[in-house]
Amino acid sequence: MIRNLDLDLLRSFAAVVDLGSISAAARKVGRSQSAVSLQMDRLAEALGFQVLERRGRAVTPTPRGGAFLEDARRLLDLNDQVLTQHVHGAFAQPLRLGFVQDVGEDVMRRILLRLSASFPQAPITVRVCATSIMLDKLKAEDLDLAVGFRAESDLPSILLLREPMVWIAARSLRLDRDEPVPLVLFESPCICRSAAISALTSAGRAFRVAFTSPSLHGLMAAVGAGMGVTVRSPRALRPDLARVADLDCAGLPDMEMMLYGRAGNRPPALQKVEELLVEELRREHPLYAVA
Structure with a gap:
């Protein structure tokens, strides 16, 4: 008998691993803590092995769960790419992004690969520069989204990471x-x-x-x-x-990395880009991720 994996279970599993906490994952996926715990039990039952274990106060993948995680991420990425391409595939406006250098080459490469797959018709332009320059360009509407450090600004922002200096x-x-x-x-x-x-x-x-x-x-x-x-x-x-x-x-002090956007309403395509940036930045540094 053919069995199908429930993508909602995989998405919650990836969120638990990324954030190291069932309660934090529950807030991210919009479910209660007990509902996510039940999802993890259902996923373990479907696979035939435990995917998570508790180490002190943190929740981490088991050895088999860790091996399964990358396949789960590939399934989720493919699902998101297919949906995004069919829903937003006609979006052909340039995606103008800004990053500070501290984001890192590997993370930026993953972000750009996923954006290219999700928005094949949208030209992507990227500027790597200081946070102050990116904020000025957002206000001038020369950028759509930017990842930088916390600074005094009235622009919409999301806290991505908090790290010690x-x-x-x-x-x-x-x-x-x-x-x-x-x-x-x-x-x-x-x-x-x-x-x-x-x-x-x-x-x-x-x-x-x-x-x-x-x-x-x-x-x-x-x-x-x-x-x-x-x-x-x-x-x-x-x-x-x-x-x-x-x-x-x-x-x-600590340093805080933020995702900044322009004031006003954003089209659905930019909302999807924002979700992707949040996911990749928090996935890269789970020890310091904001729960």
């Missing part, structure tokens, strides 16, 4: 407490630059700006070469880099 330097770098801290920073304006300078000033530590760059690749190359210390999220750490314990006394 940390001091990062090459493992070989040794700081002399009697010498100014050498900083490797983006050009102004930059929230990490402002946070670093404010933290060191409050802690009474002298500093000097040793390197500035508009490029994240250039910034991290200078850090790896031992030119100084930078402030980024823990995602910027690599095997040759480490957190700088000597500067823990100079406390840093």
Whole structure:
């Protein structure tokens, strides 16, 4: 007998894994917590194995559940692409998107691949720049949606991620407490630059700006070469880099990544793009995802 998988069960399963919580997944899919728990039981019964297990306060996929997850995501993506193409396939207006560099190449590649498949007739244009520039372009209606850091703005926005800022330097770098801290920073304006300078000033530590760059690749190359210390999220750490314990006394705030849109009503196609961006950004960094 042919059996069919229930896509609603798969969507709830992916949401639980992405957010690490049944209650958070329930809010995302618009169901009660008990309903999502029942869905997970039904999915396990349909597959013949448990898909989730609890580890402390977090809910994670079992080994077999983790292996099934990627197939589940492919089914959901195909379902969404087919529906989107037939419902919004005639949408041929340019999709104009903005991203900060910290979004990362892999995430942006996935986003653009999914958008190209879902909106084959819509030209996609992307601008990678600072949050302040993206906000100006949204107000001027030169962008439709933008992913950037939290900033003062009256534009519609959704909180995507909240991450700690940390001091990062090459493992070989040794700081002399009697010498100014050498900083490797983006050009102004930059929230990490402002946070670093404010933290060191409050802690009474002298500093000097040793390197500035508009490029994240250039910034991290200078850090790896031992030119100084930078402030980024823990995602910027690599095997040759480490957190700088000597500067823990100079406390840093969290950074928040936001999805910004233009004021006014958005067509259904842009609402679908917004959903896709939220899903991909929160999928990439589940440890810091906003529940």
